Amino acid sequence: MADSALLTTADGRPLAQALAEAQGRARRRAFWLVVPLLLFVLVSFILPIGQMLHRSVHHDGFSANAPAVSAWFAANPPGTQPDEAAFAALAQDLRAMQANRTAGEAGTRVNYVLPESRSLFTKTARSAKDMTPPFKAALLAADPKWDDPRVWAAMRSSSSAYTADFYMVALDFERGPDGSLERVPENRQIYVYLFVKTFVLSGLITLICLLIGFPVAHLLATLPMARANLLMILVLLPFWTSLLVRTTSWMALLQGEGVINDLLVWIGVIAGDGRLRMINNQTGTIIVMTHILLPFMILPLYSVMRVIPPSYARAARSLGATSWTTFRRVYLPQTLPGIGAGSLLVFILAVGYYITPALVGGADGQLISNLIDFHMDKSNWSLAAALSAMLLVGVLILYWLYERLVGIDRLKLG
């Protein structure tokens, strides 16, 4: 770099150095503008979610309240038959739980791994004060379930604060009597099924949005600007209208005694007693979510179609292509960026949807978000956190794809 050394600024510094300094200053100045918001988002958004996800691998309800049994587990390898020392430790812990009123907390933790064991703890803890050696006999007299190897396997896996148990439950696995992983019986496999259902329904909604959004976006993109702007309002108004308002009006339209059923009966398509069930089930979720997410499909499609020159299609036609071939081979490939952007956005938003399924989904139209809410409500916080983590990973992968394929800065609103 002999040449650049010759060039200097007015005060005699090398130009390269002065430029690097000036650029560094500019970078820092730009960065400082972002710092306040970045800190705010980190503290009140990223941190809370991280803290919540921590619950999906950490639960000290049992390990903190049953130190003696936890110590016994640590001293004896898995598969050891519980001896009198183990039962004595358990009785000692149960006494302490009764005194500190923490039997429920410990029981809750074991309950995640082995359903219906919470009551075992709360019940036995009440009578633990009067227990005398031999403790094995005393505990079995209180409840014969204490002899069940499944209970001991569940307590062993609960005896460390950090655990993958909640992910095990969220993936429909359970621990067998010997502590090995087993699939839960088919009739209790709910979580994986609901994840699959959420993704399938979101895919279906995305597909419907694409099929009905494509012609509309095309129409808007090819009409003269003034008329397109007018019709665009019909797309933007739903976008600006409250979600709850739209859900409410769909309830008025779709319910058994609602507008659409009345209309169908009046026309004579269906009989008065054959009213369609279109709400409080999966159909309701699909219809209403399609309506709510449709603008997110139309807007990206429109912005791509707007800049496709019509001369390409004309050239294809003049070269002898039929209108179908022109669409398939010339127009459609040019809209792919819009199709990708719209579909990904709609799919991402659909996968995490909560409000609409909760209000119009009935029993079979619920999605994974509603199950997370259900477990929050039941105070199964760790399971809710594990399910959230799995959902979040799915959404973040899609978000990363969106960023790679479309670019965040291409996201537009209206």
Place this chain on the structure above:
Amino acid sequence: MALPPYADPLERAWHRIYQVICALVFVFLIAPILVVIPLSFNVEPYFSFTEKMLSFDPAGYSLRWYDTLLTFGMQAPEAPRDGAWFADMWANSTWVNAAKNSVIVGFWATILATILGTLAALGLSRPEMPWRRTIMAILISPMIVPIIIIATGMFFFYSNPCGIIGIECGRLTSTYLGVILAHTILGIPFVIITVTATLSGFDQSLIRAAQSLGANPRTTFFKVVMPLILPGVVSGALFAFVTSFDEVVAVLFIAGPEQQTIPRQMWNGIREQISPAILAVATILVVISILLLATVELLRRRSERLRGVSPH
């Protein structure tokens, strides 16, 4: 789209079908929003059109559900409508209080989101901004992350915000501040998106021109930059306000009985005692969204005119 003159009959038929499909989709988009308006004037407590409404009999229409909005929750709704009745309504009506809360929360959340978001957007649109894409992805993520995950995370964190550093400092759940902070986070992506979009058409040499003419950074910002990006900032602020005004899940998790907003009250209404009063609220909200949409459209056109970008 005009059909070319060389189109054959099959293409003409298909073109008709295409127009019908588009018309049906527009009906699908807009009808559910418009249908609540006449239904909210129903005299009967039903969600459907009655015989009288269909024959445009004035007796089939009434303002009773709008009246219910004012009187529900009042101590003496039957009293004569004088100053005392009005004071009672202002202090005790469930929906009036919900509206007050929505405006308070929406106002402060909008202010916070707009200031922080505009500053960040100014930084992000500078060409020399380091790690631009990553930071942008983080700041937009509240729009992408499922709301239930955001709400549960905030619920735990706001129950004991200082717990993370091991001290007690009260809680943010069941406080206005908690709800405002949550809504600020949810509004930020919209401010970032609209303001960076406005700035992308901003001519950076105007800043250099101002500075070469002797303006200091402050003057440059307020006299040159601000007037040009103001339409984008105002649209972003409106988006942030609407987001807050329409938000229910974070309110469900974080707010206490003192912070019930309009969407929260609607949620109750839809889940429990469903009545056309909900449709009256819905109608009012539809009118508000029409006004907001009109404002944003006007701002967008103004912004395009100011920057000399003419519509195609």
